[in-house]
Amino acid sequence: MKKLTLLFFFLGCLGIYAQDLAVSSNDAAIPLYTNSISESNANNADVVKHVDGLSDKKLAKYLRKGGVADKLIEKANEYYDKMWYAESARIYDMVLEKTDAKHTSSLLSKAGDSHYFTGNLEKAYKWYNELYQLFSDDVSDETVFKYTQTLKGTGKYRRAAAITKILRQKREEPLKELQKQNDSNWEDAYTVKIKNLGINSPYSDFSPMFHGNGIVYSSAKDSSIFITRRYKWTNQPFLDIYEAKRKNDEGDLTQPKKFSKSINSKYHEASMAFSPDNETIYFTRNNYGKRLKRGKNGINHLKIYRSRLVNGEWSKAEELPFNSEDYSTGHPTVSPDGTKMYFVSDRPGGFGETDIYVVNIYPDGGFSEPKNLGRTINTAAKEMFPYITENTLYFSSNRPMGFGGLDVYKSEGVDDMFNIGVNLGKPINSSRDDFSYIIDAAGEKGYFASNRKGGKGDDDIYSFVLEANLNAxxxxxxxxxxxxxxxxxxxxxxxxxxxxxxxxxxxxxxxxxxxxxxxxxxxxxxxxxxxxxxxxxxxxxxxxxxxxxxxxxRQLKRTEPSTVVEMFEPSNVYFEFDSSEITTRSAEELDKLVAVLKENEGLSLKIASHTDARGPAAYNRLLSDRRAKSTKQYIVSQGVDPSRIISAVGYGEERLLNPCSDGVPCSPTQHRLNRRSEFILISE
The missing domain is CATH 2.60.40.1120 (Carboxypeptidase-like, regulatory domain)
Structure with a gap:
């Protein structure tokens, strides 16, 4: 998600420092670069100086000249340090793919980062994977995490799980409580119909929000004619707020246009919310006056601003009192009754990279002190893009155990006491970033954004309709x-x-x-x-x-041969066809086993039950499970402590004692030999 994961709140709320470098000292707009270099007069210095004006084809020609690769790496590093990742990614690719430059840990890491921060997960995976193969012992935990995200994003889930497990072992981390809570795929209780909308552009479109009979949303679409101010992080136009009308019940949108000149500026505006009466807008904007302002760390942070509708016009925006020059605040959402605002911040004292907070909105327009929503919502990862309904908070997070990138979660609660978030599952979530989810008051329709494959631009807005699959x-x-x-x-x-x-x-x-x-x-x-x-x-x-x-x-544990005292022959306990009842003959054999157990308190028991091959395999698994349980119940009923029975497992028709598998003609006696329970006595 090239815009808000990476633009808002990434790496300490992202150095929008990069955007300050994207404009001249007097904030003049930058025309698209159209100059070129005369090939006959070009020298290495010219090539490096004007590299951002060269096509890939021309740049490739100069790579054959001696000393150019090293100078280009220096230039790419310069762009990387400024967070101009679109251009640094292009140069790193050229150097790594078309020269004999040494593939160092630093070069591979920065190449991977440049693509990761601009949303090209396939290319990021390529360089991270080589980095991990060559320098696995020296790769930082942060880079390993980004590597696992690219693995998920490119569909390599098994590899991602294996790398994540290694990382946890390295950190000696117990599995955090929040990382366990994928125990309800909420969307699976519904048929979810999603649709990519016609208003999407080749750039980033995201953060939809209901407004009257339509929505407002954020977009980097280029609406100017002659010149375009560009944000060097992604080499795309700056974000503005747009509005569009809802066309039909399926959620289609039409007639997109810029929202308000009073709100949109020459820098970024995005992620907005409205008061219940639609007369107040809260939105996220860069911190700037005549120029962009930076905090103590040299980063231009984000702030939430407020504007009121007066006589049909939006007033001059004012920043909210809980903003700061030294950390970012953004992604507001307002409760249906207008008394609370939830937002995202990387302010000190949080649990992770970005956390979700809440403030009370007082009748006079004032605010309470921000309150962190706590560990049931916030993790060590990113929590972003909150959306609040009557009693449910929706948000996105890149916490482990998801599908990859940002996933959408829901948490029900009362009075800001929320349950642990539940992943909404597919198709709302994908292996890429899925975020800025909103849903109507009826809980049936809404919108979200995603950079999943098959979209029109970098981030696209999708509509969805939920149709209940009752009794799921x-x-x-x-x-x-x-x-x-x-x-x-x-x-x-x-x-x-x-x-x-x-x-x-x-x-x-x-x-x-x-x-x-x-x-x-x-x-x-x-x-x-x-x-x-x-x-x-x-x-x-x-x-x-x-x-x-x-x-x-529970995993089956292998038992050392020396601990096995005795294994009863399979013929000791038989079952009738399609039955798990203990017969009189079987009870007699089980009584012998019970006697052995009572005489030897140091013995424990494992039970393995089986079926013949007749009938569906899945049914036979269930039948063998019932046989194992009935066998265990009989033994316990005769006075054996149940804690001494280590396991009672049904294997279905997987372990036949003879060739009587499906389709093989066998006598009833031969089939009967497979309908059995086996026992292993284990000495402590």
């Missing part, structure tokens, strides 16, 4: 010890009678869903993954509501 079950499956998501865990849904209804696989975040089920009905959800103990849950659907569940699977 949404779930999350994770590893019990680490509580990390178990991708591609097999999930099966059974009826109360044991009939297999649906099967699915957990996604990269461990999420899954079953939609359009019967209301007030009992179901069984079975989660299974190779190398883990199965888990089953009894779930009852609610009428016109979704039900969320979480399942945590």
């Amino acid at each position: 079950i949404t779930g999350f499956v994770a590893e019990a010890e680490t509580e990390e998501a178990l991708e591609r865990a097999h999930i099966a849904l059974f009826s109360a009678t044991g009939a297999l209804l649906f099967e699915t696989m957990a996604d990269t975040t461990g999420g899954y869903s079953f939609k359009n089920l019967s209301s007030n009905t009992d179901y069984t959800v079975v989660a299974q993954k190779e190398g883990y103990i199965n888990d089953s849950l009894q779930v009852r659907t609610k009428e016109n509501e979704g039900v969320s569940v979480s399942q945590y699977l």
Whole structure:
């Protein structure tokens, strides 16, 4: 998301210092560069001095001259230090791809950063990946985090998870509470229809906000005719606030135009909110008077401004009292009753890079002191773009465990006490940045922005319509010890009678869903993954509501041969066809096992139950699980402490004792041999 992740609040609220360097000392507008260098008279100094006026083709010719590569690296580093990342990225690419310059850690890191900060995740991945391969021991944690974001953004989720795990081990971090809370894919309870809007430009369009019968939004679209003032970070025009009318119930927008000359200036304006009566606007702007102002750290910070509608015209904007010259404040959103404002800041005392705060808005227009929303909302990462409804806060965050980049979360609460944020899931979220989410009062329609693949520009605005999938079950499956998501865990849904209804696989975040089920009905959800103990849950659907569940699977631990005392033969315990009941003969064999356990208090037990191959494989997994549980229940009922039974696992038809697999003709006796429970006694 080239504009607000990177423009607002990135790297200590971004040095919009770069934008000060993008204009001349008297703030004159900059015409597009059209000059070129005479090839016959050009020398190395000319090439470097005018490199931003050269096409890639001409620049490539000069790269063959001796000494040019080193000078170009110096020039790229100069641009990088000024945060002119669009130009530094171009030069780094030329040097790395077309010269024999040494691929140093610094060069690869800055090349990756230049693309990362301008939203080109594919190219950023290329250089970060080479950096990690060559210098993994020396790569900073911050760069590793950016590397994992490019991995997610390019669809390499397994690699991203592996690198993230290594980073946590390096930091000796326990899994933070907020990083566990992907246990409800809220959007899975709905059919979400999204649409890329016609008002989008080749540049960045984002931060939609409801206003009357339309919306206002932020855009870097170039609306001037002859000259364009450009922001050197991305080499795009500065941001202004635009308005557009809603065309139909599907959320299409039409007739985009600049919002107000009283609001828009020659620098950045974006991320706005309105009072309930639409007569006051709050918006984010660079801190400037006649010139851009910088804080103690040399950075031009952001501030929230307010303007009032007087006789149909917006008044001169005034900055709010809780702004500062030394840190940034922005992304305002106002509660439906107009009494509270939520906003984003990197002010001291927060939990992460940027946090969400709240202030009370008093009837006289004054404000209370800002209050941090706390750890249930804010993490060590970025929390941005809040949007408040009656009792729900929506926001975006690049915290771990998401789909990649910024993801949209929701948190329900009362009196500024909010629950832990829940990821909205796909298709609202993607592997790229998804942010500035707004939804109407009915909770059915809205807009958000994304730089996902397939868009028209750098950031595009999308409309969405939610159609409820009533009586849905949404779930999350994770590893019990680490509580990390178990991708591609097999999930099966059974009826109360044991009939297999649906099967699915957990996604990269461990999420899954079953939609359009019967209301007030009992179901069984079975989660299974190779190398883990199965888990089953009894779930009852609610009428016109979704039900969320979480399942945590424990890893099967290998037992050293020396600890195995005895393994009973499979024939010791048999089951009737399609049954998990303990027969009289099986009870006699189990009584022998119980006697052994009672006589040897130092023994523990593992139970493994199986089926024959007849019937669906998923159903057989459930049946074997029931057999394992009934076996365990019988043993416990005879006086054995349940804590001595380490595991009771069903393996379905995976471990047949003979060739009687699907399609192989076998006698009833041969099939019966596979319908068994096995036991392993383990000495402490």
